[in-house]
Amino acid sequence: MKQNKISYLLTGCLALTGAGYLPEAAASTLLTPAAATVIDNTVGVGPFSKIYDFVIDDVYDAYNLSGAVSFQNVQTLVSLTTDFSNATVTSTNGISSASVELLDATSAVIATGSLTSFSVASTPTLVNLPFPNVPPFYQELLTTFNLISLNNIPVLGAGNYQLSIKGLSNGGTYTGSLSVSPIIPTVVPLPTATWLFLSGVVGVLGWKRKNSPSA
Structure with a gap:
């Protein structure tokens, strides 16, 4: 009897554990x-x-x-020269x-997205380390700002859609937005000449009817 109670308890715990991992x-x-x-969204290190x-x-x-979706990447560069020609x-x-x-x-x-980006470097700083035989070096931050804009999007109707974002991260955040605007058909007014023509036709038909011989 005691063994059955333990089995029931283990079964219940496994069921609860499985429920916690339901997608x-x-x-x-x-x-x-x-x-x-x-x-x-903030993503961890690696592909996402x-x-x-x-x-x-x-x-x-x-x-x-x-x-559109935007994100940025920051690299720390060091160099022995101020022009960072051989930066690491x-x-x-x-x-x-x-x-x-x-x-x-x-x-x-x-539809897919097209990437535009630009980079901005910080002012180099001279770093002196308190170690023998280690020369001073210059350090700067190179920040690259990226924007992916959706392009060649066809006219969409009501329904279900998805936005897929994939990439490689060293631990960062991307932001973006989606918006829609309705396409409302515009009523094209008839030209003035068309109205004059229609008025003339109606007048001619009325005149013919008035002057037609009675049966």
């Missing part, structure tokens, strides 16, 4: 013209991959979507590379 369903974010979806699910509402028949990288922090894809409900890629 969590990703909730879709509703995307409307009134509000943009903000993307913000993240999928964001979102839904475009059905208030309008067609939408234009825009989106001693540490790297942030996200070194990333890619962005827009997927439809079937997980087919319908």
Whole structure:
């Protein structure tokens, strides 16, 4: 009897343990013209991959979507010369590379992102270490700012979509956003000449009817 109680207890603990590792369903974010979806995530060291699910509402028949993701990478450079012609990288922090894809409900890629970046170097500082036979050296931080903008996005209708972000990180954060704007058909007014022509046609038809012989 005691052994059965222990078996039941172990079975219950295993069940609870398994429940704690059940995969969590990703909730879709509703995307409307009134509000943009903000993307913000900190990733650890190594490769990373993240999928964001979102839904475009059905208030309008067609939408234009825009989106971008930004991240940065910081390198510590040391050199024996002020021009850093033979610099050595001693540490790297942030996200070194990333890619962005827009997927439809079937997980087919319908748009990709293009990368633009620029780098800014800090003012070099002279470092003197209290060790014999170690010459002084210069040190600076080289920060690279990166922006991936989605391009060639087709006109989208209501439905489910995904944003895929993949890359390689040394421990950093990326931020971004998605937004939609409705495509509202514009009513083209008829030219003045068209109205005059139609008025003339109506007048001729009325005159013919008035002057037609009675049966």
